[in-house]
Amino acid sequence: MFVRIVKMSFHSEKTEEFLANFNEKKEYIRKSSGCRLLELYRDKTNPNIFFTYSYWETEEDLENYRNSELFKGVWAKTKILFNDKPVAWSVDKLASLL
Template sequence: MIIRVVRMTFREDAIDDFLQIFDKSKEKIRAFEGCNHLQLLSDAHAPNVYSTYSIWNNEDGLNAYRDSDLFGQVWPETKRLFAASPVAHSYHQKIKLD
């Protein structure tokens, strides 16, 4: 399993545009083969900072999404709204917390 967190800082005037992009694409991303979870988080102290938190079966599934037409549509639309470069991290879950 791969947990992917992408932190994105948006221009103040672009937040509504980003939320519309996320809203129209979230179900398509969630339905992408290998995606088990997708969530949007907002920073508790910076209203123009959002992070996506997604869980993938494996790195191959994440990479297949990143190479897909869907990503090719969503990412360029999102990228033009940034105020700073995004920061992405991938994690493996080591301890199950059931």
């Protein structure tokens, strides 16, 4: 399993539009094959910056999602709201203490 982190920055007048789209689609994204967790975070000092954290079983699962109609629709509505280029990381979780 690995973690996908995506940082997104939006025009201030577009954050509510992003949140509405995310809330409408989040259950579908989470139910994508291989997705084990989906979280959305908002930066405490800049309310226009958001991060998604998603846990995936395999890289193939993530790629299948990224090639799906669901992702294409979500991304088409999201990318037009950006005020900066998104940044993404795929990382392996080494430790987790709960």
